[in-house]
Amino acid sequence: MTQQVPFNRQLATRETIILFGVWLTITAFVLMVDRESEFISSWTITLPSGWLMYHLSFRYLFPKALTFRFPVLFYIACIFVYCLVIFFSTAMVLSAFIEEEGFFMELGGITFFSLLLILAPVQWIIFKRLARGNEELFSIKKELVQTEASLDFLRSQISPHFLFNALNTLYGLAIHEKADRTSEAIEKLGSMMRFMLQENVQEKIALVRDLEYLNNYIALQRLRTEISPNIRIQIAIPKEADLALQIAPMLLIPFIENAFKHGISLREESHIRISLELKQSTVYFDVFNTKHVRPENDPEKNSNGIGLMNVKQRLQLVYPGKHELTIRETALDYFVHLVINLGL
Known part of the structure; x- marks a missing residue:
């Protein structure tokens, strides 16, 4: 036209x-x-x-x-x-x-x-x-x-540098006390912190590194939810990807963070489904979670991680005309469908 x-x-x-x-x-x-x-x-x-x-x-x-x-x-x-x-x-x-x-x-x-x-x-x-x-x-x-x-x-909002040294101290303490699960969790968290400090500042990173970060985050969340029989979590995120594929860091994690923050209840049935599929250079990312009413005094009641608004802004800045974001929210559940073309 x-x-x-x-x-x-x-x-x-x-x-x-x-x-x-x-x-x-x-x-x-x-x-x-x-x-x-x-x-x-x-x-x-x-x-x-x-x-x-x-x-x-x-x-x-x-x-x-x-x-x-x-x-x-x-x-x-x-x-x-x-x-x-x-x-x-x-x-x-x-x-x-x-x-x-x-x-x-x-x-x-x-x-x-x-x-x-x-x-x-x-x-x-x-x-x-x-x-x-x-x-x-x-x-x-x-x-x-x-x-x-x-x-x-936007990146500066998700880079808590001061925590990294503290994590190293806790990891050494857990090893000394032979707390294997605790040391494993701290190791994953340390890897995530290292990712945010070293790779989050880059404009683009390898997609496989971002997937590793997502899987580490989900593994940590499973540790606190596996004790409840009412919580069902289904994850389908590949651990490998074409090394040539590049993505802006920390674009996908806010949706997963939002799902665990608002979709988990230890007293009610909770469901989280997360899937990521690669077709050539296109990412198809889906997140579904149930919604639960949070207490009025919860300081994070109206918080969505670093903020979905920030994610939308970054998508517009980094992938204008190359992404499609669909968000459907009801009184009972929340669904996100994101398509990103990572090709040149």
Whole structure:
């Protein structure tokens, strides 16, 4: 679909007034120089008509041309038609005032002058569009800087550096006390922290590393939920992936975090289903969880991890036009379907 280029009519009016003064000066000069000529009557008729054609082209023809896929070709075609019209109409006017000897010279001069009146707005518009293009380029560069700053801010919200050293201390203590399950959990958490500190700051990482992070997080959550027979968790996330596939880090985990935070109850039936499928360079990611009413005094009642809003913003920034996010929420459950094309 062809996008229509906006035409600033307020600007057109201002520029028309300026150029009108220029053409008025030219007209006065021509009439002064050619005052004694027998061609004065033809110029008196042709100059106003030429100005009228210029005004119509600048105010109506050019805005119309901008709506076409190839505006330059459309404008050239219109100029060609205009030349034919001005040529034959001027010929009829001149035939009544001048002799045959100077007829074609005068006709050519008037046609050329009239053509300049039409080409002038083209040159002016090209200049304006080049200037506007430079302004738009500067604006795009500025937006890119702001976008990078936004990404850095969003990432900074999920990088708790201060916990890493504490985890190493706890891991050593668990090993010393022979608490195998505790040491295993701390090891996984340490791996996750290392991921956030070292790889989360990168623009893109290998998809397989992100999948490892997801599986570690789920393994930790299973430790606290496996004691309850009311909780059923179904996971289908591959542990391997094409090493060439790259993904922005920490895009998928907020949905899983949200599922465990709001979908688990030790007193009620709870279900969580998480699946991730790879088809060539496209990721199909689904998360389903039951919903449970949280206590009013729960500080995380209205919290969704780092915030689903942040995830939506990152998807728009990193994968514009290359992702599809569907969220369906009812009083009883919550479902997320995310498709991301990781191809170039």
